[in-house]
Each structure stands twice: as structure tokens, then as C-alpha cells.
Amino acid sequence: MVYDVAIVGSGFSAIAETVNLLRLLPPSASIAVVGDDPGFGRGTAYRTELHVHRLNVPAARMSLFADQPDDFVVWLREQKRAVPPDGFASRDDFGRYIRDRLASLLRNRENRATLHFIKAKATACDQCSAGRVVFQLDNGTSLEAANVVLCLGVGSARLPVAPTGVTGPMRERIISNPWRLGWLSHVEPRQTVCILGSGLTMVDQVLALRAHGHRGRIHVLSRRGLISHPHLTRKAEPVAPELPSSREISMLLLALRRQVRAGADWRAVMDGLRPLTQGLWQELTDARKGRFLRHALAWWNIHRHRLAPDVFARLEALLGDGTVTVHKGFLQTIEQDGTQLAFAFRPRGGVGGIRMRADWLINCTGMERAGIAHSPLLRQMLEQGLISADKRGLGICVGGNAQVLDRNGRPQPGLFAVGALTAGQFWEITAVPDIRVQARNVAVAISDHHPGAKDSASR
Numbered sequence: 001m002v003y004d005v006a007i008v009g010s011g012f013s014a015i016a017e018t019v020n021l022l023r024l025l026p027p028s029a030s031i032a033v034v035g036d037d038p039g040f041g042r043g044t045a046y047r048t049e050l051h052v053h054r055l056n057v058p059a060a061r062m063s064l065f066a067d068q069p070d071d072f073v074v075w076l077r078e079q080k081r082a083v084p085p086d087g088f089a090s091r092d093d094f095g096r097y098i099r100d101r102l103a104s105l106l107r108n109r110e111n112r113a114t115l116h117f118i119k120a121k122a123t124a125c126d127q128c129s130a131g132r133v134v135f136q137l138d139n140g141t142s143l144e145a146a147n148v149v150l151c152l153g154v155g156s157a158r159l160p161v162a163p164t165g166v167t168g169p170m171r172e173r174i175i176s177n178p179w180r181l182g183w184l185s186h187v188e189p190r191q192t193v194c195i196l197g198s199g200l201t202m203v204d205q206v207l208a209l210r211a212h213g214h215r216g217r218i219h220v221l222s223r224r225g226l227i228s229h230p231h232l233t234r235k236a237e238p239v240a241p242e243l244p245s246s247r248e249i250s251m252l253l254l255a256l257r258r259q260v261r262a263g264a265d266w267r268a269v270m271d272g273l274r275p276l277t278q279g280l281w282q283e284l285t286d287a288r289k290g291r292f293l294r295h296a297l298a299w300w301n302i303h304r305h306r307l308a309p310d311v312f313a314r315l316e317a318l319l320g321d322g323t324v325t326v327h328k329g330f331l332q333t334i335e336q337d338g339t340q341l342a343f344a345f346r347p348r349g350g351v352g353g354i355r356m357r358a359d360w361l362i363n364c365t366g367m368e369r370a371g372i373a374h375s376p377l378l379r380q381m382l383e384q385g386l387i388s389a390d391k392r393g394l395g396i397c398v399g400g401n402a403q404v405l406d407r408n409g410r411p412q413p414g415l416f417a418v419g420a421l422t423a424g425q426f427w428e429i430t431a432v433p434d435i436r437v438q439a440r441n442v443a444v445a446i447s448d449h450h451p452g453a454k455d456s457a458s459r
């Protein structure tokens with residue numbers, strides 16, 4: 001069977017793409033979704049079942065549908081799990097919401113395209129030409145489609161240094177993918193845990209450890225030791241940023257700081273900046289993009305990706321009572337020391353190495369950058385020249401309509417990407433409010449070339 005569209009991936013981006021295509025394509029069309037995620041539709045972010053794992057975006061901005069912004073808030077109310085529109089629901093609830101919304105679309109079999117879920121991983125792309133893309137799947141079959149949307153997410157980051165001499169069961173104490181939460185039940189209450197990275201993933205793991213009864217010390221090591229700020233308890237309306245004509249990073253940041261010094265709440269200014277971020281990113285020269293990533297990214301992340309206020313308060317309490325200690329420095333070595341792991345790091349601005357021991361090492365670095373190295377499929381497609389890698393390590397090169405570019409920068413007919421893989425072109429494309437718009441735009445681009453598609457403006 002040749003599908004009209006194949007969606008590769010099974011996280012939020014894949015489901016957002018699927019629901020948009022179901023709304024636009026005629027009943028004669030066929031769609032396949034290929035993924036091996038155990039919680040189909042939940043992906044990395046929403047498969048957690050721990051109530052302490054909360055959304056970091058207010059409920060009112062988390063609808064699956066760009067044109068029905070209050071849909072998630074309505075669903076929460078229907079489920080009697082209401083949180084205020086500017087409150088922060090659990091990620092578990094969000095995972096259920098997207099599955100629920102997909103299920104209701106699927107119940108209505110009449111008047112919608114055929115949809116097949118294929119539980120597999122795509123391992124290679126055999127052919128990519130106008131009207132025909134063929135993938136090999138790890139279940140031994142192949143999949144052929146006229147259009148393909150890659151929704152592969154980010155994958156987990158590699159450890160910044162390779163462990164040396166860590167053998168046997170001690171290897172199991174180094175967790176490279178913290179989102180497979182099974183490791184938590186093996187941690188003993190008084191064991192010492194070292195977490196690499198101080199971003200939102202670190203906060204999640206600290207709360208998950210506490211929820212599992214861990215009461216030992218937690219060391220956090222990151223290059224700058226910066227931790228995300230909290231959202232305001234009472235939301236401030238976004239304030240339009242007063243930007244200069246210059247696109248020099250230092251001038252842009254200076255203008256924002258001036259506006260804050262003049263009395264605007266910085267969170268409101270950041271929120272006002274958000275709808276402009278993609279356009280601003282695209283106006284930056286390569287050199288300026290590089291400067292932003294080298295010098296401003298860590299600060300951008302802690303202001304832009306904020307924590308729910310009560311989640312922040314919990315973390316603050318653990319920092320205050322010494323349970324969690326944050327170290328600023330650069331990891332140098334990971335070794336085995338008897339029944340523990342030993343680390344050495346160079347403190348930021350210092351010399352020499354500080355040694356530390358822990359029972360567990362949890363890698364919470366990365367996530368926001370979607371490289372290619374983690375994905376055998378992308379590596380194969382790169383070798384074949386079907387895709388090209390963003391030179392800053394921000395996924396793959398796509399055009400303004402999210403169409404994938406080949407090694408010569410030519411758009412690949414019928415091949416699109418959605419989500420963080422397209423960060424090199426769009427930058428602000430890792431969260432639901434942005435992905436849902438992109439998923440809709442890609443669905444419109446595909447349906448525009450499909451005979452009998454519903455009029456996108458009327459749906």
C-alpha cells in the first residue's frame with residue numbers, strides 16, 4: 001500500500017500532525033503513523049505518570065489545536081481536574097488529553113481518512129523522489145508514502161566525558177536517558193546522586209527522586225550552575241518588546257534590559273517577545289546566531305523556560321536545607337571507586353580538579369538541541385545526501401515551510417519535518433504552542449496538493 005502521508009515518530013509532534021491531517025484530508029486519503037513509543041502520543045515529555053512532573057507552560061497555552069486555544073482547559077474541566085487557565089497541570093494529564101482527543105477523532109470512522117498505526121522504528125530511507133518516499137522499518141517491512149513528516153524529537157544527549165574503568169553493575173548506575181524512569185526504583189533512600197546539567201530535566205529528576213522516597217544528597221554539576229526562574233504566581237499580560245533596528249545580539253538584549261529597568265516585568269517582556277522570536281532568529285546572520293548560542297543561550301533558557309511557581313518553591317527548599325547542592329564547573333573524569341562513582345571537575349573560573357563521589361550519575365544535559373548523531377535513521381539519510389545537518393547542531397536544514405532540504409539545499413518533494421528537528425530554521429520550535437502551529441502549516445501544505453482535501457480556511 002502506498003500511503004498518502006507517513007508520519008515518523010510517536011510523540012506530541014506526530015499526534016499534532018495526525019489530528020491536523022485528519023481534519024483536512026478527505027476520507028479517500030490514507031495516513032500511517034510509525035513509532036515505537038510505549039505511550040503512543042505521549043513521547044518523551046508526557047509519558048511520566050508522576051503528578052509532581054508538571055507542565056512548564058500554563059494550561060491556557062497547551063491546547064492541541066492552534067485555532068481552539070482553550071481546548072485543554074475545557075478538557076481538564078470535563079475531567080474534573082480543573083486548574084486555572086494560568087495554572088500548571090500535570091504532564092500526565094496532558095498526555096491523557098492528547099490521546100483522548102486523538103481517540104475521539106478516530107471513533108468517527110466516517111468522513112475521515114484511513115489511519116494505520118505501525119509499531120516500529122524507521123531505520124533507513126531507501127528512496128526519496130517526487131511522490132515516492134520509501135522507508136525500511138525495524139520489523140523487517142518497508143513503508144511507502146507520497147509524503148513523509150519526520151517528527152523524531154531530540155533524543156538524549158551524550159555524556160560530556162566517557163567513563164573510564166566503570167565495569168559490571170556499576171555501569172547501570174550511569175543513567176544516560178533519565179526519561180526511562182525505571183532507574184528510580186533502584187536508588188536507595190540514602191544514596192548520593194550526581195546530576196549533570198541544571199535545567200528543567202534536572203528539576204524533574206530531583207522531584208522524581210523525592211517522590212520515590214530518596215532522602216540522600218543530590219549534587220548538581222553544570223557549567224554555569226544556572227537554574228530556571230519561576231513563572232509569576234499571578235500572570236502578567238505580555239508586553240510588546242521595544243526592539244532596536246539593529247540585530248546585534250548585545251543591542252537586542254540591552255533594549256530588553258532597558259525596558260525592564262523602566263518598570264516592565266521581565267516575564268511579561270519575555271512573553272511579549274515569544275511571538276516575534278522565530279522572525280528575529282531568521283533575521284540574524286550566521287555569526288550572530290553563533291554568538292547567541294555561545295554567550296546568551298544559558299541565560300535565555302532560564303528566563304524563557306520557566307518553572308511552575310510551586311515546583312520552584314520545592315526546589316528552593318531542597319537547595320536551602322542542603323539536600324541539593326549546585327556546583328559550577330566542567331566535568332573532567334568519571335571513574336569507578338570501589339562501589340561508588342568518582343568524578344573530577346574543574347570549577348568555573350578556577351584551576352585544578354575537585355573530586356566528588358556518588359552512587360548514581362544522571363545525565364540531564366542537552367535536550368534542547370536536536371543533533372543527528374543519536375538517530376541511525378538521520379545518519380543514514382545524511383550519508384545518502386537526502387538531508388543536510390544544521391551547521392550549529394540544531395537539527396536538519398529545512399525551508400520556511402518546514403520542507404526538508406537535501407545536501408545541495410534543494411527542497412525534497414513531499415518530505416517535511418516538525419518539531420525540534422527544525423530548530424536551525426525556526427529556533428523557537430520545541431514547545432506545544434509553536435509545534436501545533438507548525439503541524440497545522442505542514443498539514444495545510446500537504447492537503448493543498450491532495451485532490452478532494454477540505455478547504456483549510458474553513459476547518
Ligand SMILES: Cc1cc2nc3c(=O)[nH]c(=O)nc-3n(C[C@H](O)[C@H](O)[C@H](O)COP(=O)(O)OP(=O)(O)OC[C@H]3O[C@@H](n4cnc5c(N)ncnc54)[C@H](O)[C@@H]3O)c2cc1C
Nearest residue numbers: 009011012013037043044055056121122152153419431432
Ligand atoms: C521533560 C520535558 C518536559 C516538557 N514540558 C513541556 C511543557 O510543559 N510544555 C511544552 O509546551 N513543551 C514541553 N516540553 C517540550 C516538548 O519537547 C514538546 O512539547 C513535545 O513533547 C515534543 O514532542 P516531539 O514529538 O517533537 O518529540 P518527542 O516527544 O521526543 O517524540 C519523538 C518520538 O519519535 C520517536 N522516534 C524517534 N526516531 C524514530 C524513528 N526512527 N522511527 C520511529 N519513531 C522514532 C521517538 O521514539 C519518540 O516517541 C517538554 C520537554 C521535555 C523533555
